[in-house]
Structures are given as C-alpha cells and as structure tokens.
Amino acid sequence: MRLGLLGPEGTFSEMAAKKWRKDAELVFFDDMELAAMAVDEGRVDESIVAIENSVEGPVGVIHDRLLDVKSPIVGEVVIPIRQCLMARPDASEIKVILSHPQGLGQCRKYIREHYPNAEIRSTGSTAHAARLAQEFPEMAAIGCSASAEKYHLKVLAEGIQDRTANYTRFLVIGKNLPAPTGQDKTSLAVYLDRDRPGALYEFLGEFATRGINMTRIESRPSKLTLGDYRFFIDVEGHCQDKVLGEALHALKDRTSKLKVLGSYPVADKV
Numbered sequence: 001m002r003l004g005l006l007g008p009e010g011t012f013s014e015m016a017a018k019k020w021r022k023d024a025e026l027v028f029f030d031d032m033e034l035a036a037m038a039v040d041e042g043r044v045d046e047s048i049v050a051i052e053n054s055v056e057g058p059v060g061v062i063h064d065r066l067l068d069v070k071s072p073i074v075g076e077v078v079i080p081i082r083q084c085l086m087a088r089p090d091a092s093e094i095k096v097i098l099s100h101p102q103g104l105g106q107c108r109k110y111i112r113e114h115y116p117n118a119e120i121r122s123t124g125s126t127a128h129a130a131r132l133a134q135e136f137p138e139m140a141a142i143g144c145s146a147s148a149e150k151y152h153l154k155v156l157a158e159g160i161q162d163r164t165a166n167y168t169r170f171l172v173i174g175k176n177l178p179a180p181t182g183q184d185k186t187s188l189a190v191y192l193d194r195d196r197p198g199a200l201y202e203f204l205g206e207f208a209t210r211g212i213n214m215t216r217i218e219s220r221p222s223k224l225t226l227g228d229y230r231f232f233i234d235v236e237g238h239c240q241d242k243v244l245g246e247a248l249h250a251l252k253d254r255t256s257k258l259k260v261l262g263s264y265p266v267a268d269k270v
C-alpha cells in the first residue's frame, strides 16, 4: 500500500499517515496539492492531506483541488498539533522564522510576543522549514518534535500554538468508496445560483427536513467573479444510506453542480 503525503519526512502529515495506516509505504510530495492528485494519477493507492485546523481554519487549496480530484475521500484522521520552535544547537540570534503557513498561523501570538523583529517566511511544509533551519544558524523552524529529532535541531520552545487545544483534520483520498459503517460522514461541494433568494436555505432544507445533521459548511470563492462562492458541506451519514441517498437524489434534481466528494467513517475522537 503506497500512501502519498506532504514531505519531507517529519511533517504533521506523516503523524496523521501513521495513525491512519501503520504499515504503508510513504511517498512524499513537495506540496499537498500534488499529494491530493497522486491517486488519480496512479502514483499511490491513497493520499492523506490536511483539510482544516481548529485554530487556523480551512486549508483553502485542498478544498479547491478536491473539485478536480476524481478519486473519492475514503477516510478522515484527526490529530492533536503541538508546535515547537527549533533551531541548530549552535544557533545564533534568530533572525528568520520558517514554517508552513498553517504552522505560522497557529503560532501568531507566540511569534509576535517573542520574535517581534524576526522575518517570517513560509515554506512548503513544517519539515521543510526544519530542514532549512538545519543549514542556517540564524533561522528557526516551527513544526513537530519529530522533525527536530530528524533534522538534529534543538527545541527552543514547546507547545507554542495560540491555543493549547489545537487539532488538524486530514482527509484520505483513495480508490474505492468504503461501505457504510453506521458512523459515517459525507462530504459535498456545491455551486448554487446566487441570484435567487433562498437557494442555500432550500438546499440545506433537504437535509433538515430528513433529520440529517450537517457538521460543517465552508465557502470558497468560485474564482469566476467577486462575491461568487462554492460551498463545501459535510453531513452525517453515508451516500448509500437510504435517507441521505434520497436527500442527494432530491438535490441532484435541484442543481447539476453538486459533487459528492466521498463517504467515509467518522474519525475516532481525540
């Protein structure tokens, strides 16, 4: 089983990948979008990508990318995120702080208070930041303690995220839709006619009237014009469940621009 993810070694994505599947062969990509597309391209059997964080919010590019990905979402993994600041053991004064935009966004307060004059630079991943900090003594990286170990860096501070409770949810993209388990979630993307009052209300009404619980709604720009959006919606249930199946059927009659991204078992609570 080949599992694609954001690299290099030592990312939070690797932590999530190991939680999802202990024995997979990990295939690292330079950015998450490449990992998201890798199943469609036949490079891997599954991919794992971050979709949202409890402090910093959605990973926009992955939402947008899911519109083109043909392979279904087959699972989700939630992991706690504890951010560390790390630098070479012989680090000089820290002039530059590096991390993935999600890492920087989760530690804004810490950076502002402790390194108000540092230059902030975003990198492809937290492990990529650690790898750079290994080369330059004036740089520090924000990432997980595993990457400090991996790149022989000293942890200068631990648990520096703005909120102690900090969780990231990852999606697994795979080849085949898993069978219903009774504890599932379905992810959808929809583009609605914005010039009609009540379009979203009516759309969501198909769930509400059937007693289907919505667990998430996210809007993303359609990229067509300003003020035009797509909605990413998660609801409880599997698309092959009777009631949700009926709701989806009714919705497909309402709009041709509905994509079922996948149905998958709800992640274990963390």
Ligand SMILES: O=C(O)C(=O)Cc1ccccc1
Pocket: 006, 010, 011, 012, 013, 014, 050, 053, 081, 100, 102, 103, 124, 125, 126, 127, 143, 168
């Ligand atoms: O860069 C990483 O380590 C990732 O896997 C992306 C990410 C970054 C910060 C928090 C969660 C996921």
